[in-house]
Amino acid sequence: MGVAVEIDGLTKSFGAQTVWSDVSFTLPAGEISVLLGPSGTGKSVFLKTLVGLFRPDRGTIHIDGEEITSLHERELYRVRRRLGVLFQDGALFGSMNLYDNIAFPLREHTRKTEAEIRAIVNDRLDLVGMSGDGEKFPGEISGGMRKRAGLARALVLDPELILCDEPDSGLDPVRTAFLGELIAELNRTTGATFLIVTHDINTAKTLPDHIGMLYLRRLVAFAPREEILASDDPVLRQFLAADMDGPIGMAEEKDAVGNGKGETLPEEQYRGEHREDA
């Protein structure tokens, strides 16, 4: 079953650069949430913070009730065992075939026998439509196959929380739809909680139960999908309509100071109204 993730007052900076601050929302257990936002707004940093790869400056993250930002590396290791992570490029080891890549977390985190491992790896390969591909190497397969293999690897430890960073980037529309359906099916069968970072508007409009959006170093919104899709918020409307006109400019640096047309849009002028905790 999936776990809830409660994020409260989370702030992350690199040196003088604040990536986002005071982010608070709850990922509901067993549901699919999508995180949107213009490039560079810190979506990947957010996922990495959730798995403890970055420590936030402030704020807390409770995964299934356990606060993780103050855990030591060893305790984080235990928490990570409950998570499945799919990074942008699948993050497969190029020197290992797909079978060994997918077996890796089992060999690392469990004492299962090779026979048990084989049964699990073959099951997960089957689940992502890649039975029979275990002998192939990451360099020999397409980007879409690498993503599916990455997803198979993310699933071997029966995770209760699955984080996917742009699982659909670089995929054609048919494969994007296929991957979305696969995620929905996994959510139905495993009950795991999903958080997916995507730029694919169609995925955002069809797949998740909830949608969140980062913009100008803040969480603009986190709410049920239908509420977000019906929102009058100019940032959400522009983003979801892929419209060039609106507060979002061409570059994140411009967004920080204006609307890309020379008109000033102070950060203070824009405050989200959809935060669940508002």
Ligand SMILES: Nc1ncnc2c1ncn2[C@@H]1O[C@H](COP(=O)(O)OP(=O)(O)OP(=O)(O)O)[C@@H](O)[C@H]1O
């Ligand atoms: N390890 C790091 N050290 C310093 N700055 C970093 C580090 N990782 C990310 N950043 C900065 O944090 C900001 C957010 O980056 P991030 O990759 O999270 O954006 P994103 O929203 O995922 O972008 P995209 O949609 O283009 O993938 C960027 O300005 C980036 O340069």
